[in-house]
Amino acid sequence: MNALEWRAVFALGALYALRMLGMFMVLPVFALYAGHLPVPAQPWQIGLAIGIYGLTQALLQIPMGMASDRFGRKPVIVAGMLVFAAGSWVAGATDEIGWIIAGRALQGAGAVSAAVAALLADVTRDAVRTMAMAILGAGMGLAFVLALVLGPLVAGWIGVDGIFRLTAVLALMSLPVLLLGVPTPPPQPPxxxxxxxxxxxxxxxxxxxxxxxxxxxxxxxxxxxxxxxxxxxxxxxxxxxxxxxxxxxxxxxxxxxxxxxxxxxxxxxxxxxxxxxxxxxxxxxxxxxxxxxxxxxxxxxxxxxxxxxxxxxxxxxxxxxxxxxxxxxxxxxxxxxxxxxxxxxxxxxxxxxxxxxxxxxxxxxxxxxxxxxxxxxxxxxxxxxxxxxxxxxxxxxx
The missing domain is CATH 1.20.1250.20 (MFS general substrate transporter like domains)
Known part of the structure; x- marks a missing residue:
């Protein structure tokens, strides 16, 4: 890969990692946290809180991907990351399971995976694209392992609600990485x-x-x-x-x-x-x-x-x-x-x-x-x- 392609891979990898690190850190500690809320969550509510993120992601990836074809990759990714940050803050600002579920659903509504993958495809050549995608996937895998290690430790310091708020901050920190670190592909007609x-x-x-x-x-x-x-x-x-x-x-x-x-x-x-x-x-x-x-x-x-x-x-x-x-x-x-x-x-x-x-x-x-x-x-x-x-x-x- 050339210098611009490496730059795109590392910048988009950093965006993915900052976004997913907070998401993954919640997984090993959320069930215990939800069971000790002022009104303890029922098991089905805990499962819904964990799973609804994936459901809204699945529902919105197609329209968000299509929007990136029409309006451009970066504007759609920025909008999605802002929605994701808002959902993270909602989930961290409450101790009621219903609002936590709503926050998780809003997190999933920031469905930018398709637009990010399309942007990476736009700025890499065919001959190196599989390598670029594999590096991006490997970075996500390492973020997952790191999050499993850090989740219980960070929860002990700032609580699970603090992890949600930290996730919002990390999502906002990823925006300069996207806007300044990722090369912009040539504009296409809408x-x-x-x-x-x-x-x-x-x-x-x-x-x-x-x-x-x-x-x-x-x-x-x-x-x-x-x-x-x-x-x-x-x-x-x-x-x-x-x-x-x-x-x-x-x-x-x-x-x-x-x-x-x-x-x-x-x-x-x-x-x-x-x-x-x-x-x-x-x-x-x-x-x-x-x-x-x-x-x-x-x-x-x-x-x-x-x-x-x-x-x-x-x-x-x-x-x-x-x-x-x-x-x-x-x-x-x-x-x-x-x-x-x-x-x-x-x-x-x-x-x-x-x-x-x-x-x-x-x-x-x-x-x-x-x-x-x-x-x-x-x-x-x-x-x-x-x-x-x-x-x-x-x-x-x-």
Missing amino acids: QRGSLRAVLADRQLLRLDVGIFLLHACMTAVFTVVPLAIVQTMDMPSAAHWKLYLPVLVLSLVPVFPLIRYAEGASRLKAVFVGMVALLAGALALAALGHGVAAVLVAALLLYFIAFNFLEGALPSMISRLAPVAQKGAALGVYSSAQFLGAFAGGVLGGLGLQYGGIGGALAAAVLLPIIWLAVAAGMGPVNASRPPAARADNGIRI
Whole structure:
């Protein structure tokens, strides 16, 4: 990648990290916090408070992505981050679960993932876009692990309501990073993103199904993996980051060489399908051997290798295949499928755990990449090496 592309990746990665760090820090401490409110929250209210963020995200990614096609990426991202900050402040300024739920819903209404991915696609060349998306995804993964470590510590200092308010501050801090740090792509004539055209494209729909299944798989897995770690490795939940962090870092070692290999000589589809197969194999290994510590760790390592590659490849492929005028709309459908998949995977993991235990839940998760293999097999070739423009920074304003 050239200097402008690196600058865009790091700036947008910082925006994602500042936004998601506060969101993730709430997860390990919210249930206990909600149970000790002046009027303690009911279990269904706790679940609704956690899940409603994903629901509003899923509902609004498409219109926000289409709006970015028409009004520009940066204005839509700024508006979304302001809404997200407002929701964070609402959730942190109350001790009533109803208002916390409303704040979480408002947080989700700041649905900027599609617009951010479209902006990154606008300012990177085809030949390096998968690498750029993978770096962005890896940064989010590291932010997740860091948040799991910091959540209980920060809650002890400023409380969970303080975490919500801190999240609002971090969201506002991300705006100068966006406006000053990310190159501005050349202006395009205002366009109405055609949702019908996006939904009629079978190639794009195969990729939307893929992100749905990938994130369904992720939430199903991590509904039960923490339990497996406790039972098999006798590791308390507060120490799980000591396993996740090195496994995640090690998983990145082969991912970037794989991306470089896949980008050459039109090998992207073959490597992509291979990573889906690796995902299925990793989950099968976990389902069969989760009671053995070494097998569980190996399965997690293989899982993260496949996940990190696919998380980077999917939005890159979407951005290549989508028409220029509908790129935001296409990434909006993609992002909605992603959040709906996370919701569906949580349901699948919970039901699998209830009726089949840890092994049953992991076995149910194996079905998802197997279905994905059938879908991906019919995918057409993805041009991984289209001739670049004369200069990658042509027309991009600093």
